[in-house]
Amino acid sequence: ENISINVKVYERGETIMKKALLFSSLVALSLALSGCGGGSGTTASNQKEATPLSTQEYSQMYTDPTKFKGRKVDFYLKVFREPEKDEKGTYIQAWADPKSSNGNTLIAYADPNFQVKDGDYIHVVGVVRDKFTGKNAFGAEVSAPIIDAELVEKTDYITAVAPALKTISVGQEQNQKGYKVKVEKIEFAKEETRVYVTVKNESKDKINFYNHATKLVQGSTQLEPEMNFEGDYKQIQSDILPGVSSDGIIVFKAIDPKAGDIKLITDGSSDNFNMQIKPFEFNVKLQ
DSSP states (O other), rough: OOOOEEEEEETTTTEEEEEEEEEOTTTTTTTTTTOOOOOSHHHHHHHHSSSOHHHHHHHHHOOOGGGTTTTTEEEEEEEOOOOOOOSEEEEEEEEEEETTTEEEEEEEEOOOOOOTTTEEEEEEEEEEEEEEEEEEEOOOEEEEEEEEEEEEEEEOHHHOOOOEEEEEEEEEEEEEEEEEEEEEEEEEEEEEEEEEEEEEEEESSOOOOOOOOOOETTTEEEEEEOOOTTTTEEEEEEEETTTTTTEEEEEEEOOOOOOOOEEEOEEEEESSSSSSOOOEEEEEEOO
């Protein structure tokens, strides 16, 4: 029978509980690849000829998948349960909109050796086969499109959810008595701004990096760092021993790179109290 589960979505430190339809057996739900292919033979040929969905039609497909049978899809999703396998292929259930836990999608892929797990982001190219319908815990009818995939490949959060619309290579480094901070690059996405920073300790004492004290200034606007739990970005270590280098991504809310140049200010300290560390200020031209 179908099982309704709670899916946890982490966004800015809060847990949002969503009810999701979890099908009891992906292999058993008419997802067998016999006659449907998915990556080879006739199906691959049909997929090349299929008309791609427009941006607007993707949302319409989830309302009425049957209307779009045979149409081509090329999109990113997040796996939200452990896939199932048989000798013919791999069967995946994923969100097309993982941020809001929407776009429940069933994917059949003719590769039983494909490795993917719950929580992975994937890129899928394929054809809409049909609609699968089931019931949730309240007895309400819920449906999901079935996709016969020609290609499924693992990707990352940035590529799938928050791709950079513009990237500025900065390459600026400042040095205070062996405490080095380098701004590598800045990525501007629709959802956020990502600053790539490397901190090196070439002094003889432990140094401290204050990620929370970093500021991004554009015009009269000052931004503080934000947490992106879904992105799970690498963080700069707060305590850095002599001879050690640490790099990571500092996240701010999205800004318009056309709105003017920016200033990035980072701060830290040294365990050598005779070595006073002043804030590092980087002026970055965006045009």
